[in-house]
Amino acid sequence: MSKIQNPILPGFHADPSILRVGDDFYIATSTFEWFPGVRIHHSKDLKNWRFAGSPLTRKSQLDMKGNMNSGGVWAPCLSHHDGKFYLIYTDVKQWHGAYKDAHNYLVTADSIEGPWSEPIYLNSSGFDPSLYHDDDGRKWYVNMIWDYRSGNHPFAGIILQEYSEKEEKLVGPIKTIYTGTDIKLTEGPHIYKKDGWYYLFVAEGGTEYEHAETVARSKSIDGPYETDPNYPLISSRGNPELEIQKAGHGSLVDTPNGEWYFVHLCGRPLKEKYCTLGRETSIQKVEWTEDGWVRLAHGDHFPRTETEAPDLPEHPFEPEDPKDDFDTEELNGAWNSLRVPMDDSWVSLKERPGYLRLFGRESLSSVHHQSLVARRQTSFYSTFETKLDYDPEYYQHKAGLVVYYDTEDHVYLHITHQEDKGRVLQILRTVSGEYEEVLLPPVRIAQTGSVKLRGEINEDKLQLFYQDEEMQDWKKIGPVLDTTHMSDDSAPDVRFTGTFIGMATQDYSGTKKPADFDYFIYETKER
Structure with missing residues (x-):
């Protein structure tokens, strides 16, 4: 029996929203302050993703210029109806303290590859929006x-609330369900419908070690909703020995063969606490009970x-080339900016063909104009x-x-200039x-x-x-350095992203001095 190994999307891929269109599966995940916004992965078998x-x-x-750390794109929802893809997302401007300045939008496309439309503003009353057809x-x-409000x-x-596609806005009464x-x-x-029931899936417990997913149902979309008496559907809380922690916040999908799966957020801690890769995406097979509730197939x-793979032909994708020579006209999808x-x-x-040229701008502490291009750490x-x-x-x-x-929180090995030494290497560490x-x-x-x-x-x-060019071998x-400060769990307040690795340059004088990068290699290895 074939198995799917978790996580299916390693590294920072949080808040998965899964969708099936015919024989194709898609997962959209949060990107927070990283640009471009929202990442979509595709699979034919729920096991192999690209x-x-x-x-x-x-x-x-x-x-997102000026957005605070861990602001930006929270919890997208991907759906499809009548040949059109719909993507709902939140742009969070500020989230510390009493207020959440969070604005919700909708974009659409005829193809998952785009082009995607200009956004339609929806509301700002909260976050984690979702659309049900x-x-x-x-x-x-x-x-x-x-x-x-206090208290x-x-x-x-x-x-x-109802959404009017004709009017491109929310209409009618707002009801707490x-x-x-x-x-x-x-x-x-997220709302789903099966056998005459509307099922409401919600994340609970916060996104850390008390995280969970709960299911409720109703015969009417506006409720009242009855909570599954055996809640939560999934959680890692109370079981610190599990390799996969923080389980919760997910969504449901069926296969063409009628099997059901639940994708969910998770984290894999080091030293019992520090998830340096960020929050990742895993998958679990689920089954429906005779009385109409959904359960993890393995029974707890x-x-x-x-988890057990579906009864579908496997469709592995070509592995990613670990070396990027920067020989193309555009950067590939692994790369992100802030x-x-x-x-x-x-x-x-x-x-300079064959090189990535970055022009120096603001510091690594800036929330406005950094010259940083980076990719996720996935292992x-x-x-x-x-x-x-x-x-x-x-x-x-x-x-x-x-x-x-x-x-x-970051570490930066960089070339700079010192008056008495000329060109030097320095390591900047911010904790x-x-x-x-x-x-x-x-x-x-x-x-x-x-210099390499x-x-x-x-x-x-x-x-x-x-x-450097005067050396034959690598030198330490x-x-x-300890990397646990680069995790969700090391800060006084919760954070939501993960570790990225890449290239950067700064010019604090304002002349935009360029740096040319010949290639970048990222490889993972076994323990």
Whole structure:
């Protein structure tokens, strides 16, 4: 019997929304402050997945300049009706404290590859919106509603309102249809219909180690909804020995053969706590009981690292080439920028063919205009390497290799200039916003020519290396660094993303000095 190994989308792929159209399965996941917005993966068998595209590629669809860390795109919902794809998403501007400035939008496309439309604004009453297409052609919109008032529970329940496609807006009365269970923190709603019942799936317990997914049902879409007496459907809480933790926030899909599966958010901690890869996507087979409730097929509430594969032909995809030579006219879908799209003002594959040229802009602490291009870390055992040409003139010039969680936590091996040494290598480490120069003094390197930079991550340890044109072999630089500060779990407040690895450059003087990167290699390995 074939098995699916979890997670099916390793690395930062949170809040999965799964959809089947014919024989094709799609999963949309959150991207938060990373651009382009929303990642969609495609599969034919629920086992093998490939990146299929990012719908939000234009500033007119998603403008996150200035968004705070872990703001941006939360919990997208992907659906399909009458030959059209619908994507609902939230752009969260501010989320710390009493208020949630969260704006919800809809875009559509005739093909999953796009082009996707300009956004239709829906509402701002809460986050985690979802769209359900009923049998009679009516469309129903749900989201959690946020209550900022003192003395009230901020997760105030799930609201329902009709969406008019003709008028391109929400219409009619707003009704609270569900307020959750004693687990509380009810969010992430999705509606499904089966055998005359409307099923409401919601995430509960927050997105950390108390996370869960609960199911309720009603004969009418506007309720009242009855909670499954055997709730939650899935959770890792109370079982710290599980490899897969934080199970919750997910969605449901059936196969052409009538089998059912549930995809869900999860995390894999190191040192019992730190999920340095971020929140990932796993899948579990589910079954329906005779009395009409859904259960994990293996019989309890806990997620498994493997689940039974569906009775479908396997469709493996070609593995990703670990080396990007930057020989194409556009960067491939693995690469991301922070908050704003890549454009000719700061990134180019044409000015020096065969190289990625980045023009120096703001610091790694900026929430506006960084020159950083990065990809997800997808394994606890990763190696990565780049080669760059860069001749800094001042200490305000930097370029190099970055391991990045957010503006508060990152590690940066970079070339810069020091008055008494000329061209040098320095490691900048920021932990909880505290700036540290790891190399005191910085390491003088060859004053001309290309420099290679390399990193190795083994679970929670990072070792950096370099090689200039005067060297034959790689040389370690700096101490072994702990990476657990680059995780959801290391900050005083909850965070939602994951570790990225890539290239960056800064020019604090404002002259946009360029750095040229010849290639980038990212490889994963076994323990």
